Amino acid sequence: MDIIRVVAAVIIDAQGRFLVARKRGTAVFMQAGGKVEPDEAPLDALVRELDEELGVQIGPEHAQRLGVFEAPAAHEPAATVLAEVYRVACAQEPHAHAEIEEIAWITPGADDQRAFAPLTELLLDQFRASA
Numbered sequence: 001m002d003i004i005r006v007v008a009a010v011i012i013d014a015q016g017r018f019l020v021a022r023k024r025g026t027a028v029f030m031q032a033g034g035k036v037e038p039d040e041a042p043l044d045a046l047v048r049e050l051d052e053e054l055g056v057q058i059g060p061e062h063a064q065r066l067g068v069f070e071a072p073a074a075h076e077p078a079a080t081v082l083a084e085v086y087r088v089a090c091a092q093e094p095h096a097h098a099e100i101e102e103i104a105w106i107t108p109g110a111d112d113q114r115a116f117a118p119l120t121e122l123l124l125d126q127f128r129a130s131a
């Protein structure tokens, strides 16, 4: 089975809503983040991806490592994502940039018609209590 190593950001606003993003040409909302480049440290990948996708600049001090989470990949049927997940305190307002077509703030537990990546479903469940 293919393993896709990614970093993923849990960004929660003052109302306890989770930020998710949808890439151009896809239907599924997922965590901001992306693949870790060869020889790139996960935290550096996180800082780079949040700048590229959301236009927010964070320092390492704004990211708290939550651990590694595993879930079926959203787009590749036989693949698994192994995600280094960080809780990110975002001082700037995120916007959809580059390959991101849309962002949305999700209330965990609320009825929502959007489709989410399995990793996002897992994280929504996991952090519902702490939101």
Ligand SMILES: Nc1nc2c([nH]c(=O)n2[C@H]2C[C@H](O)[C@@H](COP(=O)(O)OP(=O)(O)OP(=O)(O)O)O2)c(=O)[nH]1
Binding pocket: 004, 006, 007, 008, 030, 031, 032, 033, 034, 035, 072, 073, 074, 075, 081, 117, 118, 119, 120
């Ligand atoms: N960022 C992110 N990626 C996820 C999640 N769940 C999930 O299956 N993935 C998958 C989708 C992609 O295959 C991969 C993320 O890598 P990426 O953002 O660089 O996506 P990409 O394929 O557009 O990048 P690239 O190959 O064009 O460089 O991980 C998630 O919650 N967040």
